Amino acid sequence: MSPSQHVQKTSRRAHPRVRLLIGLFLAVFFGLCAGLPAAATKVESVPDWVKAAASQTLPKYSDRTNAVVLRDDRTVSVGADGRATEHRRRVVKILRPQGREDARIFLPFDSETKLTDLHVWSIGPDGHEYTLRDKEIGEVGFPGQGSLYMDLHARVAEAPGRDPGGIVAYEYDQRSHAYVNETTWHFQSEIPALAQSFTLELPAGYSFGSVWSHHEPVKPADLEHMRWRWELKDVPAIDLDDMAYTPDEAALAGRVTVHYAGSATAAPVGDTWKSVGQWYRTLESNRLDATPEIAAKAKDLAGASPDFYTRVEPVAEFVQRQIRYFVIEMGIGGYQPHAAAEIFRNRYGDCKDKATLLSAMLSSIGVHSALMMVDDRRGAIDPKAPSILADHMVTAIEVPEGYRSPKLRSVITAASGKRYLIFDPTWEKTPFGQLEHELQGSYGVLMEGDQSEIVALPVLSPDLNSIRRSATFRLTAEGVLQGRVTEKRYGDSASMRRYLYEREDAQQQEQFLGRVLRQDFASFSVADFKQENLGALHQDLTTSFDLTAQHFARQMGQMLMVRPRVFGTEDLRPSVRRQPGPRQVPIDLVETVQAQDDFEIKLPAGYTAEELPEPVSLTLDFASYESATTLLGDTLHFHRSYTVRQVLLPAERFADLERLAAVIATDEQSNAILKKL
């Protein structure tokens, strides 16, 4: 397994904590590298293949290009036992000081995939050549910070001469996991690559297939004797800097997955999604078995109701809320869940553990379910490219034939005609029946053995992710705004706040509210803060508070300027940061959402509105925005609504997105002018 594959194993949860920990992993790496001798001794000369790569004339790159891959050759040799060994040679040239990071040696491995024959060389911009000794290459583990245990390690080093113009090269061998029969060549990254090759060597009797993502398929050269080679030249970088609303790099970068099979590969993954499911069945075998304790708990939770939803929801919520997220992963554990009995006993597990326990519990009450492999990086799973690349696991719960309920929103229909409710027991704040926005509009692999398939996950209606703000204010002639604010959030828009109010202390909650209100008020105070329905995911998370904002209305001679929109900035600013030239990258709007504001402002005695903001209305296929301010008696009424209906747009719609953003930004700054009678 290649290093790049290694860090994308299925058990990585799309949990915010894990995102943080990946950062910590790198932090440990950097920290330890600081302690490294960074030593280099001229033990042996730099190999000719490094020198040859270094001597190339480079094309002209933009001043944003930090480094370039001069050469990256991978040779995957499959042994008679079906296990592959990868030999890799890579040469990188640093173009900017920032390119030092791209030239850092960071090679992951675990107990089954140890790196052997690792050599690191470098050539400084002054021509000095260096070879790192083995003891000069450090090793780091995964910094779990109490929530993760993985046997994932990495060899790390910073080569001498790593300055602009310098060359860093390495070479190593690494065995694959025994249970994996595919390898993915990720040939596109944040830096351009001049020359890359991928060579496959198979034993007699083996065959292979390949699936390409985000790149036109390239035919391999037949090198004879069961050897094939793919070559690519001048692959551009994926440059997402200074670009708003971009998909994840994994949804854009070119890659090819090669599957190989022969006599020694049992249940091999092939070029079909069905084979992925068949492969996984061998891993999950026996892990889904329910013990008597599990069955008893499931039956107790389900109760006696014959209604599907009524029976399943408490079981799902038990796993969602009572099983702590805690990762223990060694070797195959990156893909294989722990046994349901163990998870139930410990009351903790990672995403595939939680999905497994839920499946076991449901089976105890006669409800069939399957695991579903997904990736929270929308677009990372390519329906045209079957593979085991994914970063998360959820549960697909079969819905009885003919059963209908308005509460079941994230339902897909398989090719078999069966309907499944897609539910993520790891995502603690998504109501049962729905799906977090990170997975909406992406694909999942329904693991149903021979019936396995890739399915598109639904994009849920905006009304399932809503924000409704309302307030009644009084404005004084001195410009002070006072009133009570109520905010109702439902769905994903409530998730972060549910976490906040559940997990953080009073001071942090106050600081958060302060940060939110600082978006719109220079000086304010909050009193009598209340929140309701914190744990009731099917109800609005309702917060309310008394707000006093000093200097809200600004005195200009005899006039008062008032912003009827009051608060609730929609931070839709795609034009703030942008690369020059037309947009090439698709637009990822993150989530569907429906926001609505209704504010009333009672004017100070003796004042009336001289001018009101013009009403605004813009309706596009993917979103709409409208607002209106009216004066009824002595009270300003402001109403606006903002709806996002789609999550993915082609790049050419960027102008529409900018137009929408401009309309919203202008409207949000619009003022009413009050004049003394």
Add this chain to the structure above:
Amino acid sequence: MPISRLAVSLTLVACLAGSMRSAWGADPWTPPTPEELSMTSSPQAPGARAIYLFREQITEDALHMYSVHVRIKVLTEAGKDLANVELSYAHGGRGQLNLDEVGGRTIHPDGTVVAFTGKPYEKLVGKVNEAKYMAKVFSLPDVTVGSILEYHYKLRYDDHYYISPDWYIQEDLFTRKVHFLWKPTDAELLTNDDRGQLTSHVAWTPILPAGIDVHQERGANGRLTLELSANDIPAIAREEHMPPLNSFTYRVLFYYTPYRGMDDYWKNEGKYWARRRDKFIGPGPAVRAAVQEMVKGSDAPEQKLRTIYAATQKLENSDLTRGHSASEDKAQGLGEIHTTDDILRRKRGSGDQLTALFVAMARAAGMKAYLMGVTNRERSFFYPAYLSTQQLDDDIAIVNYDGKDHFYDPGVRFCPFEHLAWQHTRTSGIRQVEGGAVLTETRTEAYKTSQLKRVADLTMDDHGVVSGSILVTYSGIPAMRWRQLSVSSDEAAVRHDLVEQVGSLLPGGMQLTIASISALDDYEKPLIVKFNVNGPIGSPAGKRLLVPGALFESNRRTMFSSEKRQQAVDFDYGLLIQDAVRIKLPKTLAVESLPNEATADFQKLAGFNMTAENTAGAFTMRRNYALGEFFFKPSEYTDLRKFFLTMEAADQQSVVLKQAAPAESKGGQ
């Protein structure tokens, strides 16, 4: 009496900082009280996810062991995370450190005990050469809100090794009760540095709340026991613009020492420190020769120093680029670094090495030049009572001429001549003097040293779109940061980030490009950046247009939203910002009203004023803000906040533009 080895391991200190406890007997557990079991919240920590019921750390030198015992009450869902425990430690090494006897249990609110029966996972955190950092990881079972989490472990080390403890009294959670105990050895020990000094005393630095102190007692056998018990320790409060955490959380730092007191320590260690530095500084023959080339004997002292300073600044500062190993130097034909001659030969060095080189050159030029080790104010404050030279982070230079000490910061790239980086101002440390070293303070930079001048010259069209230029002049710290970025990254990164940073200040939709940058690499001149700007500047109000009165502050959020404050306010350094914005109007628009002039000040430590001027076909806004002091006590917070609120309210004012009246037609037509 046998002489044993002594080690003061800061690595260990860091590892144990999270939690602590004692040697336990046959039953290591503490029975929960009914009140602990039924507790659902803590009045001393409203909304807290958990509190420590008890933390204990016992260090027994005779057993070469730390014992740690922790009891945590889980109060919210978030508190359940504390059941995941990771105990990291430096494994092996000279002290042969090992962590064992890990035990844990979960106690439900009904008193049910669920024991942790597994074995902690042992994982590698990092390995570099011989150093190996490990962690033991486990998760306590079946945790619910209301559970009590209890665990203990022991950290052992070699029989010939002693580690003085540090007691971290204050943590991120409120602590009901802490107990720390140390039974130090009465053996004579040797420090594990290159001197191998005999130590005969135990000393400590307490940073403790009033009424809490270290209790010391000698038993019948004459053995010393040090102990601290305390109740109701508040959680560490984290607030914006607060001083570094290292500078104020409650703790007691211990050490074995050969010294009898603070003065004794700093006198002797200072002398040792100064001698070691002198050995490195020299100056050697290479430095002397170089100085002879670059300065004339007839030059005035300041001129000599300017020349030397410029020469030092030209060298590569590896704090901004990267470090080079000894063997990398060797491959380049460079030997080991022993003196400043070696730094000069390399034409590169760390900040401290370059500072030493500057001192060496100054001495070679016949000046009285000294090194001073200071605590970096970004990390902590200097505590003279903390008897450790490890609190000295960085070096600065002092040269005495004309009967006066002059401070220099040649180790900070682009720090102007005879100025200090803010991290090194108003801090303390130890400086060389003739024949030794003394504790002293560094100076404070005048707030005017760091300036930002922003001048916008814009022309508006009929649609409220402006175009023109913005000239930003950076001096002092603001300039130094951009210049340093040009070395740690490159000029392209500076250009990119300048557009981002200045663009973020302006109303949305305004586009910026850089027309020119001057003096990016000249630390003695202001850095001047000229931007071209284009875009809508105002927001509509019916037929009127509202233009931000403080163009560069219109997107700034309020500085202090909270009415309450626990920590001091620390702005790092003083600053002067001067803005002038002139907008020429089209004939179709006229000024209806300008912002009110505004003035505010705070104890003559901070001041602000804003003025508006309406001339024919244009208006000009001017704004000045001076922060003369950067550190404010919590007691000053209310008034300080009032100052900022006043300023921010003024900044939110707008210039109101209206349709201009059509020009009167001339008669006779």
